[in-house]
Amino acid sequence: MSDTDILSNQQLRDYLEELPHWREIPGAIAAVFQTRTSAAAIELFSDIAGAAEMDNHHPDVDWRYNRLFVSTTSHDAGGAITARDIALASKISERAEALGAKPRVDLIGAVEIGIDTDDPAAIAAQWAAGLGYKVQEDGSLADPDHRKPAIWFQQTATPNENRLHLDIWNPYSQSAKVLDALKEQGVAIDEQYAPGFYVATDRQGNRFCLCTEADR
Template identity: 55%
Template structure:
């Protein structure tokens, strides 16, 4: 890992001022780019692949018909954001603009499943084995290919009756509209931990959290 290559949150946010197409969440730079057609999206995907090869720095790209979801971290820096990610983000934005792609940050969603437990070590291996996931240093489980939602264990001596809940991370800039939409369909909202997360409950008491990058440290 190059010395001084990893960026802290203040540095990341400073760079994002010059990257309006990008958002920071769950330790990564992210964008969604909608193209004029699936063929245009595929061409842009190929262009991004070429940039990755030229820089020897490879993003995760999910192609969905006319839309590309791009995630940037540096694997050799422990999955953190580095100056190389910012450089590649700038290059991708330039090529996306040339291709006529439209940034759609409101489409960004990252889903995690949280499990309330008083003994994470007693259940972690079952979930890891069933899903084919790998264990991270913090004890959470992730799909090595980035296809499925991460699993993390919320350790508590008084697990909730509904032990599983979903964490949905959205850009802070998009969170207000998401919460308004939830309220409009009958969700009860608990803002005690806002803006980091807001707990939403449905009419049967099932919970989910709308999380953002706001208020979090490095």
């Protein structure tokens, strides 16, 4: 397999079995590492930058005190995950372990905004113009700087009264804890699409989806 070949869902699942620090999120794989100090986080950041330069393949890294939130995807492959991402993730994990960084799978996540519409093409460019986003090949919208949440259009002949909802991505291994917290708060949970996603409705009828990488 070439380093630039896009991985199938099964190939990605197989690779992630060997990368316990990493999980799939929309359009990328992600990990979070926690160090003892902020200085140690900077050292790990520097090691990640060195690995990225060596591979000429650069992840997104968000430094927050003693935590690094890392994600990687292949932008030249249309934002898909390739063998290069797996190789880079493996090197990052090796450097994190060498520095004694703690993986925090429980902190991996992402948020997308879903919009119900019977005609996505009629509104996609308007949202893109307002946010400075780019329209993707699949019709969704993405921030060119990869900082703001992605937007996707849920095409339906009967849009919900509340047309906007959040898709909250968590690793499947963490979903039970989140579901329990929602149920304790009296949130109605529709599990007919589980474990790929659960539709949550608050007491005022607002919806959001708890999404996982499982069974997709």
